[in-house]
Amino acid sequence: MTDMKQRIATELERSFSEQGFAEQGVEALRAEADVSLRTLYRHFPSREAMIVGALEHRDATYFAWLEGGPEEGVGHVLHPLVRLRDWLCEVANTGCLFLNALAEYPDSAAIGAVVRDHKARLAEEFTRRLARVAPGRDTGDLAETLFLLHEGMTQAARFQGREKACEAALRAARAALAAEDIR
Amino acid sequence: MTDMKQRIATELERSFSEQGFAEQGVEALRAEADVSLRTLYRHFPSREAMIVGALEHRDATYFAWLEGGPEEGVGHVLHPLVRLRDWLCEVANTGCLFLNALAEYPDSAAIGAVVRDHKARLAEEFTRRLARVAPGRDTGDLAETLFLLHEGMTQAARFQGREKACEAALRAARAALAAEDIR
DNA sequence: CGACAGGTAGAGCGATCGCTCTACTTTTCG
DNA sequence: CGAAAAGTAGAGCGATCGCTCTACCTGTCG
Numbered sequence: 001m002t003d004m005k006q007r008i009a010t011e012l013e014r015s016f017s018e019q020g021f022a023e024q025g026v027e028a029l030r031a032e033a034d035v036s037l038r039t040l041y042r043h044f045p046s047r048e049a050m051i052v053g054a055l056e057h058r059d060a061t062y063f064a065w066l067e068g069g070p071e072e073g074v075g076h077v078l079h080p081l082v083r084l085r086d087w088l089c090e091v092a093n094t095g096c097l098f099l100n101a102l103a104e105y106p107d108s109a110a111i112g113a114v115v116r117d118h119k120a121r122l123a124e125e126f127t128r129r130l131a132r133v134a135p136g137r138d139t140g141d142l143a144e145t146l147f148l149l150h151e152g153m154t155q156a157a158r159f160q161g162r163e164k165a166c167e168a169a170l171r172a173a174r175a176a177l178a179a180e181d182i183r
Numbered sequence: 184m185t186d187m188k189q190r191i192a193t194e195l196e197r198s199f200s201e202q203g204f205a206e207q208g209v210e211a212l213r214a215e216a217d218v219s220l221r222t223l224y225r226h227f228p229s230r231e232a233m234i235v236g237a238l239e240h241r242d243a244t245y246f247a248w249l250e251g252g253p254e255e256g257v258g259h260v261l262h263p264l265v266r267l268r269d270w271l272c273e274v275a276n277t278g279c280l281f282l283n284a285l286a287e288y289p290d291s292a293a294i295g296a297v298v299r300d301h302k303a304r305l306a307e308e309f310t311r312r313l314a315r316v317a318p319g320r321d322t323g324d325l326a327e328t329l330f331l332l333h334e335g336m337t338q339a340a341r342f343q344g345r346e347k348a349c350e351a352a353l354r355a356a357r358a359a360l361a362a363e364d365i366r
Numbered sequence: 367c368g369a370c371a372g373g374t375a376g377a378g379c380g381a382t383c384g385c386t387c388t389a390c391t392t393t394t395c396g
Numbered sequence: 397c398g399a400a401a402a403g404t405a406g407a408g409c410g411a412t413c414g415c416t417c418t419a420c421c422t423g424t425c426g
Contacts, residue, residue, distance in 0.1 A: 004373085022205050022287040026414060036374045037415085047414065095286060099338055103283035104205040119342045144351035145332075145358070152335030155282055159299045160306070168327035172359065175328070179362045187402085209384060219404045220385085230384065 005043045005053075008033045012044075012054040013061065017092050021051065021104045048108060051101055055114045058097050062087075066125065074177055077129045080122075081150060081173055085166040088157045096154050123147045134182050145176050188226045188236075191216045195227075195237040196244065200275050204234065204287045231291060234284055238297045241280050245270075245301075249308065257360055260312045263305075264333060264356055268349040271340050279337050306330045317365050328359050 011033040015024065026047055030040050044050040065087060069079035094100070098115040105111050126146045130139035153169035177183070194216040198207065209230055213223050227233040248270060252262035277283070281298040288294050309329045313322035336352035360366070 020287060020289045023290065025412075027412090037376080038417090039373060041415070042372080045415095094289060095282065096338075099278065099282075099341075100286035102341065103278060103286045104203060106203045106277060107206065116342045119339075123343070141351070141354055144347075145355040148332055148335030148339055148348070148352055148355060149328075150335070151338045152331030152333070155279075155334045155338060156302075156331055158282075158285065159302045164327075165331070168324065169331055171324055172328040172331060175359065175362060176355065179358060208382075210382090220406080221387090222403060224385070225402080228385095 004035075004039065006057075008035060008040060008043055009053045009057040012050050013057045013097075016051065016054045016101075017058075017094060017097055020094075021101060026050070048105070048110060051105070052110050052114055055098060055101060055111070055118070059114070059118045063121070072133060074133070074174065074183055077126070077133050077146070077177060077182070078170065078173055079129070080125055081146070081153065081170055084150060084153060085162070085170070088154075088162045088166065093157050093162055095158050096151070099155075122150070126150075130182070134180075139180070139182070142176060142180055142182070146173055149173050149176075187218070187222070189240075191218060191223060191226055192236045192240040195233050196240045196280070199234065199237050199284075200241070200277060200280055203277075204284060209233070231288070231293060234288070235293050235297055238281060238284060238294070238301070242297070242301045246304070255316060257316070257357065257366055260309070260316050260329070260360060260365070261353065261356055262312070263308055264329070264336065264353055267333060267336060268345070268353070271337075271345045271349065276340050276345055278341050279334070282338075305333070309333075313365070322363070322365070325359060325363055325365070329356055332356050332359075 012029060015029055015032040019028075026037070026040070029050060030037050033040060040050075044053050066080055066083050069083070070076045098118050101111050102115050123143070126143040127140070130143050130146075149169045149172055153165050156165035156168070195212060198212055198215040202211075209220070209223070212233060213220050216223060223233075227236050249263055249266050252266070253259045281301050284294050285298050306326070309326040310323070313326050313329075332352045332355055336348050339348035339351070
């Protein structure tokens, strides 16, 4: 059943997010998902597949998390950063799950591909939003700046604390938009 | 001997940097350092101590790497970002060793402490440089912006490619300085 | 009914893990 | 010289790893 696979993927995502990748083996993952070892392996035939499955699930979760928000103006552009702040406060402040995975398995082609795909679409998110708010203008550089701030904020929140990193990133983003006369 | 410990630490740093933390056990580290298992454990009595040792060594290496450069003007402030670009080109483009370690062992107090200490001093680097170039002005926010760009650049370079991330970060940093009339 | 897909529980495989230990050699130095 | 310190080589410990497999149960459907 697809329900089962979804349910397991949800638990894998939560588990890896909370405990990291190195600190728990397959048996621990099985227990968290509350299924038999056989069922776990039926849907995710290796530990690497479990990681990829968790990342794919997180990808969907996170883009759903970004939905909604202001449909125009600065608020529309900044929305992903605001939602990231919410995520860091309400869900987890443990860095980026994708980059954490990449850190542990830098040689895995499968993991690398999922990470690159996710990040490319995330960067595109800023590009799209800027294109909507400032149509006809070349906002490519600005999109890259906002994406860098997004990545920096995610990491800095871990060791500096959420509030400081979030305020700094939003302040910097607003300044960058203001400097380009986007309002 | 301290020489020996230094030499081992150098190899540990290189090894973890190139292969990641999860993908090699103590035996592989021993082989890279080209010492006996007993000697390795004499200087670093546990795998966690090896990681901490590698991070401490990297801390020293990296701050030495930042030395030199312009002593005033925008160049002085941007120097750490320029040197980071050099590092990503010449040494390794594998993200931040400290954050990679934290990703794998989020529950280790020892590792967490080293990471927080390193990052705090790195953030301070921008604060100091700005204070020198724009004495008497409140450049705290700007320093935080530059630090966020530094962190974002480090991560983005991994999956977007060095050039794109480095150019974007330097461009964004210059723009932020210009907007505050720092030259 | 009977076949089968998909679930549970858990024993157990070989490999590898972090780490300790023995036995011996080399270097340092009072 | 001779003791202590610090090195090498590597066997081997118990624990854990990822993963497979057997044995059994349950619901669906032709």
